Amino acid sequence: MPELPEVELTRRHLAPILRGAVVEHAEVRHERMLRRQPPGPGFCSLLVGRRIEAADRRGKLLLFPLDDGRIWVVHLGMSGRLAVDGAAAGPHVRVVVRLRGGPDLLFVDPRTFGFTAVLTAEQLQAGPAAHLGPDALEELPTVDEIAGALAGRGAPLKAVLLDQGVFAGLGNIYADEVLFRARLLPDRPAGSLVREEIAALRRAVRPVLEDGLRHGGTSLDDLAYLLPDGRAGAYLSRLRAYGRAGDPCRRCGAAIRRTVVRQRSAHYCPECQR
């Protein structure tokens, strides 16, 4: 699944290709991918002819500012990836963007949970970025800020981690890994954490994400996340909680358990996490 590390690796790979490039042509093969594009001028007409100024990221959103002030936004959803020419083909190519004198950029997304749009800054803030908190890697909130965000909340801690408002960029896999590292149970009411636990949570976020980055991200299977050049990430084999139900905890040896929190799987060590 593309979560923060996978999106960041995509950004790093594409930045030198996209920066300064002019969009020569754009083709949308699956209209659902444009469901976040507001009424008015269409995605292709807003993108073609524009020069891409930068390759940024906020949470799981890829943001490509254009020379007219608008921003080309890409969210990879659950099964999306951006592939450069030749690294992908087949029935799941949803959007193709041709760069002048450069490669085609393919937005591949079998399950079409991803989307793309060309938006003004205002439209971005009112739309895809509306509920986005500080980036979990670049803008890690302080203990006080986290405490304020969790105070009084009865929702399971894991649900709060997934809703993007406190740590933008965590998804189901890295949320489990962060909770494992912080030794906190996923179904703990978010507001029940004492200060030392909040500090442990905060301390866990960056190392987990950086470990994911260092190992090329997590590729669950052939259809999930791949780097834009087609390579798979190696972090899967280093996961300590996610997907390891029944396997021994890498810290204490107890069997990792799987439960469901908010209709989503959650994995934890019943001995290490409290």
Next chain:
DNA sequence: AACGATCCCTGTTGGC
């Protein structure tokens, strides 16, 4: 307001 359930979508998996 906060929270939980449902839905979207399709490739893969497991049961019969």
Next chain:
DNA sequence: TGCCAACAGGGATCGT
């Protein structure tokens, strides 16, 4: 072997 239901999940939306 073949068929089909269940499952996976980010985030919008809706009901409580």
